[in-house]
Amino acid sequence: MSAVSGNDQFSESEVGLSQKEAEAVAKEKVEGMTIEKVEKEKEDGTFVYEFEGKLEDGKQVDVEVEANTGEVLQVENEDDDSNETSAEDLKVTKDEAEKTAKEKASGSEMKEAEIDAGHYEFEFQDEEFEYEVTVDGQSGEIKEFEKTKGNNKR
Numbered sequence: 001m002s003a004v005s006g007n008d009q010f011s012e013s014e015v016g017l018s019q020k021e022a023e024a025v026a027k028e029k030v031e032g033m034t035i036e037k038v039e040k041e042k043e044d045g046t047f048v049y050e051f052e053g054k055l056e057d058g059k060q061v062d063v064e065v066e067a068n069t070g071e072v073l074q075v076e077n078e079d080d081d082s083n084e085t086s087a088e089d090l091k092v093t094k095d096e097a098e099k100t101a102k103e104k105a106s107g108s109e110m111k112e113a114e115i116d117a118g119h120y121e122f123e124f125q126d127e128e129f130e131y132e133v134t135v136d137g138q139s140g141e142i143k144e145f146e147k148t149k150g151n152n153k154r
Helices: 019-029 094-104
Strands: 034-043 046-054 060-066 072-078 109-116 119-125 129-136 142-149
Touching: 019 034, 019 046, 019 060, 019 072, 094 109, 094 119, 094 129, 094 142
Parallel strands: none
Antiparallel strands: 034 046, 046 060, 060 072, 072 142, 109 119, 119 129, 129 142
C-alpha cells in the first residue's frame, strides 16, 4: 500500500514516469522493499519520487527515483549505527572499498575519502556530476549512492 504526502510539488502530468512506474523501479533496485510512504519533490530543478519503506528484516530504506528518466539517484539504508566501528575493526580494506565505489561512480575522479561510523565515504566528480558513495566497512556493500549535477569546479 502506498500513501502520498499531501504537499506534492509536482503532478504526474509534469514528468515522464507515473508513481507506479517509479515504484516498480525502486522495488527492482531494492529487492524485498515494502513502500510505506511516497513524497514528490523538486530538488535543484529535478523532479524526484522519494520512497520510504522497510526491508524484509525490518530495516528502513529510502530510495530516490528521478521522475523523468527513472534513474535511481539514491538508496539509503537506515541501519542502527549504535554499533560504532573503528578503523581497526573494519573487515574491508580502504583499497577494496575504493574499488567498489569507483565501479559505482565509473569514469569519475575521487575527490575525498573518509571513514565514519564503520563505513567508508567517498566523493567523486566527473565533467557533469558529483557522486557520494558509502561502502559498508564490514560487508563491502554499497550502503548509499547519490549522484547530483556537479558545479564543474575542477
